[in-house]
Amino acid sequence: MYRKLAGFTLLAVVITGCGVPGGPPDTQGTExxxxxxxxxxxxxxxxxxxxxxxxxxxxxxxxxxxxxxxxxxxxxxxxxxxxxxxxxxxxxxxxxxxxxxxxxxxxxxxxxxxxxxxxxxxxxxxxxxxxxxxxxxxxxxxxxxxxxxxxxxxxxxxxxxxxSVLMMYFNKRVLRAAGIESPPKTWDEFLAQCRQIKERTGVSAYAVDIDCSTLDGMIYSMGGELVRDTESLFDQPPTIRLFELLATLAKEDLAYRIQPGTYDDREEFARDRAAFFFRSSSHRPYTAALFGANTDDWGMAMIPQANPEAPVTVLYxxxxxxxxxxxxxxxxxxxxxxxxxxxxxxxxxxxxxxxxxxxxxxxxxxxxxxxxxxxxxxxxxFDCLPYARPEPNLVGWQEVRTLVERAAAEVMNGLKEPAQAAEALKRQADAAIAAAR
Amino acid sequence: MNEWFGLLGIVIASASILALRQPLVAILDSVLERLDSRFERQVWCRQSDTAMAVTLLFPGLGILAVFGFAPLIYALYISLFDTRAGAFAGPGNYVRAWHDPEFWGGIRVTIYYAIGTIPATLLLSFGVAWLLFRIGRGRGFFRTVYFLPYVTSAVAAATVWRVLLRPHSGYVNALMEALGLPTQLWLIEQRGVLHLLTNGWIGPEVGPSLALCCIIAFDIWHASGFGVVIFLAGLTAIPRELEEAAIVDGARPWQVMTRVVLPLLSPTVFFLAIVSAIKAFQAFNSFYALTNTARSTDTQNLVIYIYSQLYESQNYGYGATVAVCLCVAIVGLTLVQWRVLGRWVHYE
CATH class of the missing domain: 3.40.190.10 (Periplasmic binding protein-like II)
Incomplete structure (x- = not known):
């Protein structure tokens, strides 16, 4: 009797507490x-x-x-x-x-x-x-x-x-030490300068923060698009070219990744342990604070382009x-x-x-x-603003952001070949967008 | 104004409690007396014991029901919905999990983590506890020292580890460089540790990644203190006469350890093994704090996967499905441990 009573009481408490009347979470909302x-x-x-x-x-x-x-x-x-x-x-x-x-x-x-x-x-x-x-x-x-x-x-x-817009920050001290007078305007120049810096100074030129907005801006600057309607375009040549560049940079020790969620790239840059980093223009005052009065030792420029005649960066x-x-x-x-x-x-x-x-x-x-x-x-x-393009505002893009960052990290870690990573990314991104719809 | 009303409420409530204290106590007494007399009237003493036990357990069970069982049942309930579409999905989310490589990746990471942490933590804790037990003097001091990591916030400790393990200019890499060893990416190295150790002979995707090994190392360091304290308590409870008798009978130190100490310590090992296994399957803080949420699949255990489904993808139904699967896995594992390790436990 007591066992039954205890059992019923427990069941009643469980049912009362489980919140069934509330129903499942309402991600659709109620008009x-x-x-x-x-x-x-x-x-x-x-x-x-x-x-x-x-x-x-x-x-x-x-x-x-x-x-x-x-x-x-x-x-x-x-x-x-x-x-x-x-x-x-x-x-x-x-x-x-x-x-x-x-x-x-x-x-x-x-x-x-x-x-x-x-x-x-x-x-x-x-x-x-x-x-x-x-x-x-x-x-x-x-x-x-x-x-x-x-x-x-x-x-x-x-x-x-x-x-803000995505900008390239360049360290003039490192560039001067490598015998480089001006920052790169194209991605080919960028790779060549990274090699020159490594050869002459031993510094791995680019401190990489793997961030989706930065990668999106790079894809734009490679001449690419991110989506057409609700279909992602990560399997297109611009993304593959970007992944090939990242793979080359990592393989030749021309670039190194920083811990996600930190600003180590900015710190390394100010200590002359990097010649370039790519971040939002809003990092200008923080970078300026690190360099103090040495305003002639660093600068900011439009990110390198596949076609400098038609520059594009990302608006974020x-x-x-x-x-x-x-x-x-x-x-x-x-x-x-x-x-x-x-x-x-x-x-x-x-x-x-x-x-x-x-x-x-x-x-x-x-x-x-x-x-x-x-x-x-x-x-x-400010001068980059006319060339700045926003990122997609599709439902499901938030999940795609993680996938993009993951793909770039896998390429830099040598876990996937660039074309393979781009293809997998497209497949996963399309699935995420479709599921969110 | 609201604060004054609140204060007034507290004063009135306190006065009411004081005024009603005696009648309440009287009512409670009479209820207990009636219960006692009813229990006394029972033919079977065992049944009245059960009733008393249930009565006494009721508040605890109530809390457990509301904060433990109810969320579990609710999770089970919403796991049957496609919450994004707002539609009933039946077993759809479970079918999806079955075919989801990230879900299986999460299980793989969880298993690597459990295998990496549980035996190492137990061995290290036992080793340290045994040494502390032997030294006699300063035991309290060293026990505090070894327990300190455990009472330190995991997030604060992980932040320090993140600084130490910075990939480009961290202190550990500086030390490696000074020793002429190759520097590592540590927490962002996705390649397998076997791949790195064999210089590429084994594929990069085989075995746990170096990043996961860093998390395992962190948790062994962080959790060992707890094991040390529990083992020390267990060792202290073993009667010294038994050890002395074994020595007088000619047992060697190793034999004393394996034939006397370990069997008597088996309940402690059993307890720690079960608790460590449950904790390993529920690990979140160290993963989250060290990797800044798992951007990469090599450090995404099931709990992090649940978190990303809930808070990044807002996929509550599917997140709940993975949570239910994890719960089943933990219960299953605990039962297996109970059966297998339980046979070995010596309760004398």
């Missing part, structure tokens, strides 16, 4: 139902900035709050883009979200699929708090375009926020999306986005952070002009 805000009294922004840039964005938020009545904006720093992505994904399941978060296009497409983000078009078109035609025309078209999601009814589900950096919470939170979030991307703040943010201004008019701003004149390479990233 019309909002999410609870993490902070009911403030529009929370989950951001990735650290140190000085975190302080600056905090200042801008404070100024925004004191300039108006109503719900304040609070900035919370949660680690890198991937960390924020993980936290948002879990929060979607918990149906509790901040007012806004930064992220890549691939992340926003995942949130939009779960119907957790609101389209910004109604806010942009709002006569009271929206943006005028002239305002919109002032943004670099590529930046706006990458936030329109054709797979998701063509709405604008995010807005450009902290944008974060966008911002507004989550489906309460009307007040959504509206406050949009107003903050509008404030942050205004011409004045855009210039201030660019000067203080190393990110690029997202408005064309910034180039003629006196502070920006003065900045361009301070150092010959201060303008380099």
């Amino acid at each position: 019309g139902t909002g999410f609870r805000p993490v902070d009911a009294n403030a529009a929370l922004l989950w951001d990735r900035q650290t140190l000085e840039t975190a302080e600056l964005i905090g200042q801008i938020a404070d100024e925004f709050n004191s300039s108006r009545n109503g719900m304040p904006v609070k900035v919370e720093h949660l680690g890198g883009y991937t960390d924020i992505n993980r936290k948002v994904s879990v929060s979607i399941q918990a149906r509790t979200l901040p007012a806004m978060a930064v992220g890549y296009e691939s992340m926003t497409s995942e949130y939009a699929r779960a119907r957790a983000v609101v389209p910004l078009d109604p806010y942009i078109e709002d006569p009271e708090i929206g943006m005028s035609e002239e305002d919109l025309a002032d943004f670099f078209p590529g930046m706006l375009q990458s936030n329109i999601y054709p797979q998701l009814d063509g709405g604008m589900y995010s807005f450009p926020f902290t944008k 950096g974060g966008n911002i999306c507004v989550f489906r919470t309460t009307q007040e939170h959504e509206r406050t979030a949009w107003e903050f986005i509008k404030h942050f991307t205004s011409p004045e703040i855009s210039v201030r943010w660019a000067l203080g952070s190393g990110y690029l201004p997202i408005r064309k008019s910034a180039a003629s701003h006196p502070d920006m002009q003065a900045f361009f004149e301070q150092w010959e390479f201060n303008r380099a990233a």
